Structure formats: C-alpha cells, structure tokens
Amino acid sequence: MVDRLTPEERSRNMARIRSRDTGPELRVRTVAHALGLRFRLHRRDLPGTPDLAFPKHRVALFVHGCFWHRHEGCAKAYMPKSRIPFWTQKFAANTARDRCKAAELVAAGWKPVVVWECETTDAGRLARILEARVRAPAER
C-alpha cells in the first residue's frame, strides 16, 4: 500500500492507534487471526466504529470494558461507592449509545457482537467465543 501520510499525520495516527490498542482488544485480534478470520480494524464508515469488522460474516465486533459498558452480572461492573448519580448517568449514557449503535448496525445489515474484557483472558475460551459469535450458524 502506498503511504501518502506526512510524518506529522503518521505520528498522529500512530498515537491514536496506540491509545486504542488495549490489552483485551489485542487479544481478540490475535485469536481471530489464529482462527483464520479476516477482519478490518476501526472501520469509521460503520456505526460505532467497531473494533473489528469481519466483512465475510458481516459481523461488527466490539471489545467492551466490563466497567464502562456494564457487563451484566460481572464483578468488574461494580458501582463506585461515591458520586453515584454521576456514575449512574455516565453508565446510562454509555449503554444507551451501545444499544443505539447496535440498532444502526442491524439496520445497515451487520450483526453487532460484543466480546467482554473478562472473556479475553483465556485464549482457548476466547477462540470458542469467536467461533460461536463470528462464524454464523448459516455457514456451517
């Protein structure tokens, strides 16, 4: 691919990419790659800019932090002890946005999929999760 970026643009891009390269997301990429799944990163033309997009499966995958995106029933999704109204409002806004983006993806013919941060710690388990959520039953 021809590199048309100026050094400034490139370093700005790199900084932005680094800031997005969270541990859980990297683990998902590594396992998806090992499974032979083809994907694109951070497609801005898709609602919510999914962390990974699998064009063949039309799956838009988000690697969600359990705390910020309120993984139901997960120990990481605890409620802080102070500033409860602030957090309640913040969490409500996050989950409302997630639902909205998921609906937009469905409307665009994509299947929104969430992989939770706590599901990424074990590579074997993560592989089974990706098989189940990305490789649609229709293809089997």
Ligand SMILES: [Zn+2]
């Ligand atoms: Zn969790």
